[in-house]
Amino acid sequence: MIPRSFEYLRPSTLQEAVQLLDKYEESKILAGGQSLIALMKLRLASPKYIIDITRIPGLSYVKEEGNKILIGPLTTHDTVENSPIIRNKCPILSEAASRIGDQQIRNRGTIAGTLCHADPSADVPTTFLALDGEVVAMGKDGERVIKAKDFFQDFFTTALNPNEVVKEVRVPVLPPKTGTAYIKHARREGDFAIVAVAAIITLDENNVCKSASISLGSVGPTPLRAVEVENALVGKKLTDEVIVAASELADRGISPPSDIHGSAEYRAEMAKVFTKRAIRLALSRIGG
Amino acid sequence: MTEALLSKEIPVPRKWVGTPIKAKEFPRLITGQGRYVDDIKIPNMLYAALLRSPYAHAKIKRIDTSKAEKLPGVVAIVTQEDVLKYCKPYPQIVPPPADKLLDYCIAVDKVRFAGEPVAAVAATERAIAEDACELIEVEYEPLPPVMDAEEALKPDAPLVHEEVGTNLVWHEVFDYGDVDKAFAEADKVISLKLHHHRYGGAPTETHAVVADYDKGTGVLTIYCNNQMPMFCMALIGLSFNMPTDKIRIITPDIGGGFGSKILSYTYMMLISILAMKAGRPVKWMEDRRENLASGTHCNEATFYVEAAVKKDGTILGIKAKTLHDVGAYLRYEPVGALLWIQVSSGPYRFKNLRMDVNAIVTNKGPVAPIRGYGRIQHLWMLERTVEQVARQLGLDPIEVKLKNYVRPEEMPYVSPSGATYDSGDYPTALKKALQMINYDEWRRKQPELWRQGRFVGIGAALFQDSGTNNFAQVRLIYKNNPFSGNSRMAEMWMDEFGRIIVAVGSNPHGQCHETVVSQVVADVFGVTPDDVFVVPGFDSWVHGWTGHSGSYASQFAVSGIGAVLGAAKRLREKIATIAAHMLKAKPEDLEFKEGKVCVKGTDRCVAFWQVANLAYRNNLELPEGVEPGLRVIYTWKAPFKLPDLEKKTVNATLTYSYQAHACVVEVDPETGKVKILDYAVVDDCGVPINPHIVEGQVHGSTMNGIAAALFEEYVYSKDTGQLLASTFMDYLFPTALEIPDIKVDHMISPSPFTELGTKGVGEGSLVPLGSIAGAIEDALSPLGVVITDSHNPPERIYRMIKEAQKKRK
Incomplete structure (x- = not known):
């Protein structure tokens, strides 16, 4: 349980980190290390170069700008969970962060780290997709913004180029009359989800569903938007019949994996159950 | 059968027995001051890692360690060849034909479960040992695994042990009362098929061994966390080409066992072979994956x-x-x-x-x-x-x-x-x-x-x-099995200064034996548990032991305490004899209280230290025929048939x-x-x-x-x-x-x-x-x-x- 040997590099700026990424193939950014170190100890990942960005100043922050919340890449899950801005303006992200692993992991793990690791059963990626969040990527040739729907490409694979780092994570300030819920089905509290659902529901002044964003975790190679469920909600009064009927569509377009905690078939059924529960919970949280 | 045990010679007043005092062990264990195998460092010590089988069932065609040997820092590698030089197969307790089953501390010719050790490497660092494991080339010929007991009984099932000729290693029918009559008289017969799954103990501390072979004396010292090492000594003794008197086993604090730590004798031997081959002490700490994969499962x-x-x-x-x-x-x-x-x-x-x-x-x-x-x-x-x-x-x-x-x-x-x-x-x-x-x-x-x-x-x-x-009970498996009963040994002494010391060497791994022994002994001698020192850990050269020693089978409060009480009474009797001489009284008229021996109902007392001084340093004043010293051993035997x-x-x-x-x-x-x-x-x-x-x-x-x-x-x-x-x-x-x-x-x-x-x-x-x-x-x-x-x-x-x-x- 000791990693294979590697070179340890410690840049002092993000630009320098990008240069190192560009210079060395088989290099990997070390942020919170909560997934990477475990993989290295199991020798499932053996990067030749570790680029430790944890000492770069100014990469941990949460601030509101216009209708967006800007989050520094090294912001820990614990900070995300407890940030008053996120709690008030985008509570679902705080809720998702609170469900990650345990307190020790939340003290170390970072928001950009979990997004870049792109585990389809992790808590933040699923929520980030429902939020239509954005990642600001920084490379040798400058910066670009990647939308959540384009960011996750496959199991543990993102749209980042090998020589790009995440400079910032952005999520929207949620509009009024919005309710959100992130729930997951897991054997133990801190486990990766068997199925996870992030639901964001906004009603109009007549309490008709104005927008619905439902994202499912652990049912495919990336977090997936349950588009058919969303379509079945928008424009309707969300009676329980509507919610139940919409949730029945949650297994459309998913390709769940099978493991010892849940077969593909079971996950498909749980996707429906937890979609229904997440929508109900989100709806119940919409204030006056 | 019960009478013999219910000794009433010395009525034990129960002041401390039954009292929920805080465990003596807690402060050191909770504040990280426990001493475990991994805390042991011996000069010149190497670190071991094991290469384990990726297959559940496969023939080993070839093992090539040459690349691994060349890795700087690697000192010794042990494979089946070395093990066969040092070991005979472990003895089995089953009747024929399964008694022929060959089992060693490493896979020989065949691997039989995923995770079975195939090679062991000793290097100057654990990381190098792990790197070396990756350089060992093993050529396997995969065989179909048999993963279900019922499948294993089918005539065409793969054999796990060809030498046995069947996967059914023991079969016996036990018939009590009149079962046929019961079924004939039944109003209803209920039938069920049930399955009890595999889970395990998962102790906080995984298996651990430090083996130190001293060429000069030929003594092999094994530091380990086996919870029943002296039972395992029989297996080690019969398998190792080595005299048992030259094998010394030491267990320090142990971080949980739940029974899983009874089976670590295979590792104790494998790491010992590595240490002998390397000519240097070797430490091996099992990692969690290894622990989950082997030897921690229930039936x-x-x-x-x-x-x-x-x-x-x-x-x-x-x-x-x-x-x-x-x-x-x-x-x-x-x-x-x-x-x-x-x-x-x-x-x-x-x-x-x-x-x-x-x-x-x-x-x-x-x-x-x-x-x-x-x-x-x-x-x-x-x-x-x-x-x-x-x-x-x-x-x-x-x-x-x-x-x-x-x-x-x-x-x-x-x-x-x-x-x-x-x-x-x-x-x-x-x-x-x-x-x-x-x-x-x-x-x-x-x-x-x-x-x-x-x-x-x-x-x-x-x-x-x-x-x-x-x-x-194992004679019902095979009538020739030469063991029976249950026993425990305890040694107790009062030192020259009147302090009471107990050595039970029971290999506790969370059961707080130091505390309960001191409570029981405190009552016998009329002192407090703090006045009784229980030697922590176990050392086969220091502690008395029998083949039944260890911590297992829910018994310390009976067998361990039985031995402690026996020793305590013996020691008390000797102290009473000497004190009686000093006080010019009869031993039966004495009572033990607050570190003194007194004539009941009087203020005529001698302090423990005065008795002890007479017993050791001032022994010319001892009464005729009394052996100097205050040190006793007692072996408790369970009243079984x-x-x-x-x-x-x-x-x-x-x-x-x-x-x-x-x-x-x-x-x-x-x-x-x-x-x-x-x-x-x-x-x-x-x-x-x-x-x-x-x-x-x-x-x-x-x-x-x-x-x-x-x-x-x-x-x-x-x-x-x-x-x-x-x-x-x-x-x-x-x-x-x-x-x-x-x-x-x-x-x-x-x-x-x-x-x-x-x-x-x-x-x-x-x-x-x-x-x-x-x-x-x-x-x-x-x-x-x-x-x-x-x-x-x-x-x-x-x-x-x-x-x-x-x-x-």
Whole structure:
């Protein structure tokens, strides 16, 4: 349980980190290390170069700008969970962060780290997709913004180029009359989800569903938007019949994996159950 | 048989026995000052890593270590060739043909489970040793694995051990009472197929060894955390080409065992060979994946059960065919397949029992004597059977249990297999546990909850925790096995300055023996526990030991304390003799109090240090014929008899603690997830020496049982033979968030067979396996779901619900 040997590099700026990424193939950014170190100890990942960005100043922050919340890449899950801005303006992200692993992991793990690791059963990626969040990527040739729907490409694979780092994570300030819920089905509290659902529901002044964003975790190679469920909600009064009927569509377009905690078939059924529960919970949280 | 033990020579006033003092061990263990094997550093020491088989079943065609040897820092590599030079195969306790089974501390010619050691490397750093393992080339010829006990019995099944010629390594039929008559007289016969799953102990500290071979003296010192090393000495002694007097075993603090640490003798030998080959001391710390993959699993068992019953729920008799999947090697087996004999009718009073017992090898990891060893499987089977009897007769399972329990007035009760249940009141304990969860209230509310679609159920079970085993029971496996009884050795002395020191060397790994020994000794000498020093750890050159020594089988409060009491009385007698001479009084007129020996009813006293000074430094003033010094050894022997090999009966255990558990669970019908709403335990372990420590054991075994029932399972791939629950991400050790508050209450039924009325406590027999299965079945009773597996994860329950709903439509 000791990693294979590697070179340890410690840049002092993000630009320098990008240069190192560009210079060395088989290099990997070390942020919170909560997934990477475990993989290295199991020798499932053996990067030749570790680029430790944890000492770069100014990469941990949460601030509101216009209708967006800007989050520094090294912001820990614990900070995300407890940030008053996120709690008030985008509570679902705080809720998702609170469900990650345990307190020790939340003290170390970072928001950009979990997004870049792109585990389809992790808590933040699923929520980030429902939020239509954005990642600001920084490379040798400058910066670009990647939308959540384009960011996750496959199991543990993102749209980042090998020589790009995440400079910032952005999520929207949620509009009024919005309710959100992130729930997951897991054997133990801190486990990766068997199925996870992030639901964001906004009603109009007549309490008709104005927008619905439902994202499912652990049912495919990336977090997936349950588009058919969303379509079945928008424009309707969300009676329980509507919610139940919409949730029945949650297994459309998913390709769940099978493991010892849940077969593909079971996950498909749980996707429906937890979609229904997440929508109900989100709806119940919409204030006056 | 009990009279001899009930010695009344020195009445022991009970000031400290029964008092919940804080454990002496806690401050050092909790503040990180414990000393474990990994804390041992010897100059020039190397670090080892093991290369393990990626296959469940394969021939080893070739092992090439040349690249690994060239890696800078690598000092020695051990493979099968070296092991064959140093070792004979381990002796087996089974009758022919399985006695031919070849087992070594490393895979020889063939690998038989995924994770079996194939090579061991010693290097100057652990990281280098791990790198070197990757450079060892092993050419395997994969063979089809056999991953199921029933499959293994088929004529065309792959053989795990060709030298045996069959995968059935032990078969025996035990027939008690008149089973045929019971079935002829039955109103109804209930049949069930049940499966008890594989889970384990998962101790905080994994296996660990430091081996140090001293060429000059030829002495091999093994520092390890084996919980029963001197029993293992027989295996080591018979397998190693090395005189046992030159083998010294030391155990420091041990971080949990749960029975898994009995099997580490294979590692003790493998690392010793590495140290001898390297000519330097070697340390090996097992990592968690290795620990999960090998030697920490409990016996997996399949049961075909039939119960003959009367309409009123009276059980007349039970027939059971059991198939124990013991994994790739026997190691401690087939004892686990036999140990039901300690609790043959469980807490019940039926007299007719036929057990058709089969131990079967497969390509899974070898099993270990895990907490509740061999009894849990059987007790869980009985509990499931009795509950199904009730349900199929339309009776309340709890009423049926109470009806069939052994009555308190029948104690001591001789079970069908000849085991004597010493004391207890099972019906009262169960009723008490039910009261603690407000049973009547839940039963009243239950129909309304069902109408609301809430599946809430109540379960209750009582398991015995049989303690202090009679080793003679293994003669029922093979009559030639040369062991029997049980014993413990204790040494005690008063030093020249009047201090009392005790050495029991019991290899505790969380049981707080230092505390309970000092409580017992304090009462004998009229001092406080702080005045008694119990030597921590074990050293085979320092501590007296027998082949039964160690910490296992819920027994220290009986056997260990038996030895301590024997030694204490011996020492007290000698002190009294000398003090009587000094005080010019009769020994029987003396009393021990506050560090002094006094003539009763007077103020004529001598202090311990004065007596001790006379005994050692001033010995010309000793009375005629009294040997100087105040140091005694006592070997306690359990009052057992040899088994009746004809009837196959044996008094297999001396004491029977028991726990009654009651719980309320709610099953989520949409997901199959079980939530525990309330949990209560009533524990009776006779006279508790330290109720605080007993409570810890009760909590621990309850948590262990909840974990087994709902979270922990060693799942294997049936096709590839790979262990799928190979890390703590998939082997779901529960956290505090998964375990409910546990209400605990106690009853005290002193054992008539032990001096202080104590019984062993520790295993607790994982009663939640019974109570939770019963509660789930009760919750889902409107659907008629039958729980047949001891492990019930959400998807399994979900499928049962869906199946039942489909049938109802």
